[in-house]
Amino acid sequence: MRRIFTSTAPTIITGIAGLIVLLSYIFPADVLVQLRVWLVSIAVIVAGMALLLGFFRLLNFHLRRVQQRKSGYNLVALIVALVVFIILVVEQLLKLTGNQDAASLPVGNLIFNSVIAPIQSSLGALLAIFLGAAAVRMAQRRRTWGTLWFLLSAIVVLLTQIPVSPGSVLLPIRQFFDALAMGGLRGLLLGVALGTLAVAFRVLLAIDRPQGE
Amino acid sequence: MNLNQIINDFGGLLLLTLFGVLAPVFLIMLRAGRVRPRFRAIPAFSLLRGQMGRAIESGRDLHVSIGTGGVSGDDTATTLAGLAIAEYLADEAAASGIAPTVTTSDPTSALLAEDAVRRPYTRQGNLNDFPRGAARLPALNPTQYAAATMDLLNHEPVLTNIMSGAFGTEAALIDQAANNHELPQLFGGSDPRALAVMSTSTDQILMGEEMYAAKAYLRAQPTHLATLRAADVVRGVIAVLIIIAFVIGLFSQ
Numbered sequence: 001m002r003r004i005f006t007s008t009a010p011t012i013i014t015g016i017a018g019l020i021v022l023l024s025y026i027f028p029a030d031v032l033v034q035l036r037v038w039l040v041s042i043a044v045i046v047a048g049m050a051l052l053l054g055f056f057r058l059l060n061f062h063l064r065r066v067q068q069r070k071s072g073y074n075l076v077a078l079i080v081a082l083v084v085f086i087i088l089v090v091e092q093l094l095k096l097t098g099n100q101d102a103a104s105l106p107v108g109n110l111i112f113n114s115v116i117a118p119i120q121s122s123l124g125a126l127l128a129i130f131l132g133a134a135a136v137r138m139a140q141r142r143r144t145w146g147t148l149w150f151l152l153s154a155i156v157v158l159l160t161q162i163p164v165s166p167g168s169v170l171l172p173i174r175q176f177f178d179a180l181a182m183g184g185l186r187g188l189l190l191g192v193a194l195g196t197l198a199v200a201f202r203v204l205l206a207i208d209r210p211q212g213e
Numbered sequence: 214m215n216l217n218q219i220i221n222d223f224g225g226l227l228l229l230t231l232f233g234v235l236a237p238v239f240l241i242m243l244r245a246g247r248v249r250p251r252f253r254a255i256p257a258f259s260l261l262r263g264q265m266g267r268a269i270e271s272g273r274d275l276h277v278s279i280g281t282g283g284v285s286g287d288d289t290a291t292t293l294a295g296l297a298i299a300e301y302l303a304d305e306a307a308a309s310g311i312a313p314t315v316t317t318s319d320p321t322s323a324l325l326a327e328d329a330v331r332r333p334y335t336r337q338g339n340l341n342d343f344p345r346g347a348a349r350l351p352a353l354n355p356t357q358y359a360a361a362t363m364d365l366l367n368h369e370p371v372l373t374n375i376m377s378g379a380f381g382t383e384a385a386l387i388d389q390a391a392n393n394h395e396l397p398q399l400f401g402g403s404d405p406r407a408l409a410v411m412s413t414s415t416d417q418i419l420m421g422e423e424m425y426a427a428k429a430y431l432r433a434q435p436t437h438l439a440t441l442r443a444a445d446v447v448r449g450v451i452a453v454l455i456i457i458a459f460v461i462g463l464f465s466q
Contacts, residue, residue: 195425
């Protein structure tokens with residue numbers, strides 16, 4: 001009985017749902033498209049529930065760390081996450097009940113604009129420095145023709161980012177490197193598409209069962 | 214209807230059909246022993262073998278990041294390919310009661326990852342040994358996830374950093390933390406930006422299609438080998454078609 005719920009049923013449901021979605025793209029008949037929309041709506045609800053579960057899982061992780069007395073950071077993270085969660089839930093509930101004052105409550109935006117966005121921006125800024133450090137590290141560790149080619153391409157792309165006039169000598173150099181990069185990129189994307197096809201094929205035919213035992 | 218229009222309208226369907234026909238044919242031939250699968254060596258997969266054993270011996274963890282993609286969008290196949298690696302490592306470790314630490318920033322992937330790591334324990338009948346919380350969801354956004362993973366690599370005893378899944382440029386942040394601790398790294402991805410970033414620090418890279426071949430290389434089951442062989446043939450067909458289209462285009466001008 002357990003096997004029906006953990007293996008057979010998920011496999012059958014995945015196969016049928018996958019086939020319907022696939023067929024709806026190949027033969028866009030109204031019935032199939034409506035079925036696809038319905039299935040996608042279910043997926044959105046499941047993803048929403050997974051988000052909630054994920055949040056409680058995160059809290060549980062920090063709670064266990066606090067119990068193990070591993071780091072004070074976990075206690076701070078736990079309290080901040082809980083407080084923000086409660087504030088935002090209350091704000092959303094007030095808005096849902098049609099409370100006029102609540103409609104203008106700025107808590108969610110305030111947290112995003114004052115905390116999350118600046119921190120993410122600073123990390124984004126660090127990214128440029130880390131990329132530079134990675135290039136230097138590469139030049140130090142691996143002195144190969146490949147490394148030289150990689151760094152040369154990076155320098156050319158950086159130099160040719162500046163706006164140039166149509167007759168500039170930088171333009172054909174940039175176009176040459178762009179053509180090379182585009183060829184490689186398309187080859188990579190072709191491989192990814194075929195890999196995706198192979199994975200989808202195995203999941204649809206229940207050869208791979210990521211959703212069950 | 215000209216050739217271009219036919220290719221645009223039905224090209225994908227034709228290739229899908231070709232793949233769907235070839236895969237079972239190769240499977241039958243493999244099972245009958247008529248073909249011996251020969252694939253080129255990918256060094257990154259050699260690094261994976263025995264990795265869990267080394268982690269157990271050294272008393273350190275293996276960190277497996279399956280990226281920032283979910284299983285309900287464009288990144289589904291990439292995430293599943295990353296999960297295959299996590300499950301392989303969990304399989305290696307199940308007998309010892311140690312599991313790799315799997316992280317992601319997508320809640321749906323986190324649920325699947327937990328299940329993938331738990332499955333070997335269920336198969337071996339020692340579910341009580343399963344270390345709960347092996348799959349972690351440290352953040353819900355790629356940049357925040359990278360910051361949380363940097364923290365993990367900085368403060369937890371990690372032996373090897375394995376990243377296989379959907380990543381963007383935020384991979385550079387994780388890479389920096391791994392490099393600070395001189396951790397060996399394996400990276401598998403499909404995003405050209407992440408691949409470019411990671412190629413600066415490790416040779417163990419699974420580039421694009423190689424990542425999707427993880428199951429075939431690590432488990433070598435006929436079904437996986439057959440689909441891999443079918444994908445190779447379809448790729449060959451596409452390459453020939455591109456060359457033909459190029460030649461026709463050249464002469465028609």
